Amino acid sequence: MKNEYSAKLVFNKRINNDSSLLTFLCPEIASSAKPGQFVNISCSKLLKRPFGVCETDPERGFFSIGVREVGEGTREICAYEPGQVVDVLGPLGNTFPTEGVSKLILVGGGTGVYPLYYALSDAKKSSVPTLSVCGFRGSDDTCLVDEFRDCSDRFIVTSDNGDIGIHGNVLDALKDIGDEDISGSTVITVGPDVMMKRVSEWAAEKGLPCFVSLERRMACGVGMCLVCTCKIKSPKDDHAFYNKRCCADGPVFDAKEVIW
Ligand SMILES: Cc1cc2nc3c(=O)[nH]c(=O)nc-3n(C[C@H](O)[C@H](O)[C@H](O)COP(=O)(O)OP(=O)(O)OC[C@H]3O[C@@H](n4cnc5c(N)ncnc54)[C@H](O)[C@@H]3O)c2cc1C
Ligand code: FES
Structure with a gap:
């Protein structure tokens, strides 16, 4: 199923010292995202950056994300002006x-x-x-x-x-x-x-x-690269664990299963 789209930034609102709320026009994501899912947004870096979906307005085709500036990618994304077109992969992950x-x-x-x-x-x-x-x-x-x-x-x-x-x-x-x-x-x-x-x-x-939503460093965002693994308890043996992919098996997990 196709899940990579072009999205146009329609609003960019500064909401505190280091964060902005960005609203994109992308009817496909606006109508299909569910709470808990995330999107990967392009910037000039090789890898897209992941952000949890914060709000959708399917009637107008809008979805929003909140972004805190912590490094080069997020600084660039927060500085996008309305009209900027980005590549978006999503919606990704479970709910x-x-x-x-x-x-x-x-x-x-x-x-x-x-x-x-x-x-x-x-x-x-x-x-x-x-x-x-x-x-x-x-x-x-x-x-x-x-x-x-x-x-x-x-x-x-x-x-x-x-x-x-x-x-x-x-x-x-x-x-x-x-x-x-x-x-x-x-x-x-x-x-x-x-x-x-x-x-x-x-x-x-x-x-x-x-239920917790885990955040790990991510690369592909779709379960292929295994960069984002997290340790999840085996249901059969309390001392054994599986490596699960935060992006594709999560990011939402039953807290009982998580090895912190
Ligand atoms: C599923 C998911 C949902 C997320 N949702 C949001 C959100 O709604 N809003 C938001 O502001 N951020 C969110 N993040 C974190 C966001 O993706 C990172 O802050 C961003 O990718 C950093 O990119 P950068 O190029 O600015 O920073 P980089 O230069 O790549 O890194 C700067 C600093 O941030 C740390 N960092 C980078 N990525 C992560 C990460 N994934 N988890 C923890 N620390 C990280 C690095 O270790 C480093 O210290 C989410 C991450 C994931 C995995
Ligand atoms: S980011 Fe590639 S497998 Fe999760």
């Missing part, structure tokens, strides 16, 4: 679970908030009750806070330096939530590995299913 999900807890850190927002909007459309917890370094690092507040049934923001929301991290916020508020929920989390590991331990203690 967050939706079947049997009757209540959702979404936990995001840093750029993990972007793909999480897509899952949140989807849950809202399906009238699934949501509790969102997003953690940032400080107020100059936040993204999509108003959007999360508007879309979530309950929303908590945390910051490491305490200048917005709860002073602390997402775990501090989760620990203060009563058991009656979380019972029956499925947890999905995207962010730094250390955060996702601790969120999955918290979910396991509470007996809640938990």
Whole structure:
């Protein structure tokens, strides 16, 4: 199935010190992407760069990604002007679970908030009750806070330096939530590995299913090069593991299976 397209940048909005929200016209991806999936975007480097899909508008043919500048590729992508045409590979990877999900807890850190927002909007459309917890370094690092507040049934923001929301991290916020508020929920989390590991331990203690979206350095994005492997437990032997491809077998995995 063809999954490489030309996409035209239609909006580029700076949203904090080092990040931008980019909206592309690409009806094929806008109509086929699902929450949890990602796209590979071209720049002048040899390899395309992967970004989680943040929003789609199938009627207008738009999809959006949030990009933090961390190196040359992301700096170049954030500087694209409307009208720029890029090559996009996607949608790639698997999706967050939706079947049997009757209540959702979404936990995001840093750029993990972007793909999480897509899952949140989807849950809202399906009238699934949501509790969102997003953690940032400080107020100059936040993204999509108003959007999360508007879309979530309950929303908590945390910051490491305490200048917005709860002073602390997402775990501090989760620990203060009563058991009656979380019972029956499925947890999905995207962010730094250390955060996702601790969120999955918290979910396991509470007996809640938990799914994480892993981020690995990627090259092909479609399962061919094996650059992006991650260790996943063997179902038969707790001490054995498989190498799975984050791009093609993931990026979403059941937290119980992940070897951190
Ligand atoms: C499935 C997936 C979804 C992603 N979604 C988003 C998103 O929604 N928004 C966003 O801003 N970024 C996202 N990323 C990360 C983004 O792809 C990288 O930041 C980008 O590729 C870096 O390119 P660069 O040329 O700017 O940096 P480089 O010059 O290649 O690297 C600069 C620094 O970033 C680190 N880095 C590069 N790629 C990764 C990576 N994949 N994971 C962890 N560290 C990396 C490098 O180790 C280095 O320290 C995602 C990555 C994956 C795999
Ligand atoms: S990036 Fe090539 S196999 Fe995943």
